[in-house]
Amino acid sequence: MILGVAVEKAVTWREKEELFTNVWHYDASVDTSAESVADAVVGSERALFGANVTFKNVKVWGPADGTPLQSQMLVQKTLTGPGTATSGEIMAKEMAAVIAWDTGRLNTRGGRIYLRKYLHLGRGPSTDPEAAKGNTAMTAAEQTRLRDFGNSMKNLVGVAGANICDKKGRKLPLNTGATVLPHLHTRQFRR
Numbered sequence: 001m002i003l004g005v006a007v008e009k010a011v012t013w014r015e016k017e018e019l020f021t022n023v024w025h026y027d028a029s030v031d032t033s034a035e036s037v038a039d040a041v042v043g044s045e046r047a048l049f050g051a052n053v054t055f056k057n058v059k060v061w062g063p064a065d066g067t068p069l070q071s072q073m074l075v076q077k078t079l080t081g082p083g084t085a086t087s088g089e090i091m092a093k094e095m096a097a098v099i100a101w102d103t104g105r106l107n108t109r110g111g112r113i114y115l116r117k118y119l120h121l122g123r124g125p126s127t128d129p130e131a132a133k134g135n136t137a138m139t140a141a142e143q144t145r146l147r148d149f150g151n152s153m154k155n156l157v158g159v160a161g162a163n164i165c166d167k168k169g170r171k172l173p174l175n176t177g178a179t180v181l182p183h184l185h186t187r188q189f190r191r
Contacts, residue, residue, distance in 0.1 A: 002169040003028045003074070003162075004064035005041050008056040009049065009083075011122055013093045019056065020120055020189050024153065025064055026162045027171055034060040034074035040159045042079065048149050049083025050123025052090060065169035083122060088142075089132035091124040094188050098181040099150040103166065104173035115166055117150075118187045137182035150178025 005024045010017045024041055028034075038058045046055060060075040096118040105113045124132040124142075131138050138146075154172065156162035165171045 001028055001063045002026070002065040002165060002167075003034055003037055003060055003062040004167070005037060006059045007042055007045055007079075008058070009045075009120075010054045010056055011052060011093050011120070018093065018189055022117065022119065023167075024117075025165050025167050025169070026156060027165045027169060028062075028159075028162045032159055032161045034062065036159050037156065037162050038075045038077060040156050040162070041153070044149065044152055044157065046081075046083050048085060048119070048146075049121050050085045050088070050090065051082045053083045053120070053122035055079040055081060055083070064167060085121070085123050088124045088127055089129050091121060091132045091184065092186075093120065093122075094186050095124070095132070095134055095184045096120050096187040097124070097146055098185055099146055099153075100179050100181065101150070101154060101164070101172050102176055102179070103170065104176065105170075115164070115172065117153075118185070119146075120187070120189075124184065132184070134184035134186065138180075138184070143180045143182060146180040147178050150180065154178060 003026045008021045010019050038060045058077050061073050100114040100116045103113045130136040154164045
């Protein structure tokens with residue numbers, strides 16, 4: 001079954017609470033519980049996000065690749081507390097680190113198709129103020145921290161049989177590691 005996992009978070013921006021959500025999809029085996037997937041995703045994200053990001057709720061539904069009538073909400077939890085990352089520069093709110101996985105597919109022009117996740121970390125991996133603004137590249141060590149997170153999310157650590165896929169349930173090729181774009185990117189919140 002393909003499970004959709006949405007983790008809603010908030011930052012204070014311009015004296016208002018700005019909500020944003022990261023959505024993950026997992027091809028979960030029959031014996032994998034939606035609750036364990038939710039807990040693993042939230043735990044991994046909480047360790048990566050800065051203390052200026054507050055976790056609000058997590059929702060898991062499935063089958064995410066079925067019709068709206070087939071899909072049902074499996075888990076809904078209210079979350080409290082901030083992310084736990086304390087090192088690195090505080091980032092501009094709309095700056096995002098980009099983690100990508102090669103899907104092994106090509107578009108109609110022959111270019112590779114990537115599964116990308118944009119992460120508004122709140123506190124970047126970099127201690128360089130210019131890198132936290134996206135002006136310079138993150139160091140190799142900083143990119144490694146994000147790559148390790150991406151690899152742990154690909155085959156969800158602590159949850160056997162939960163492998164990342166796109167929202168249609170297409171799996172990544174075997175031995176596909178996460179890549180990290182070296183610069184932070186501006187990605188506006190949806191309003």
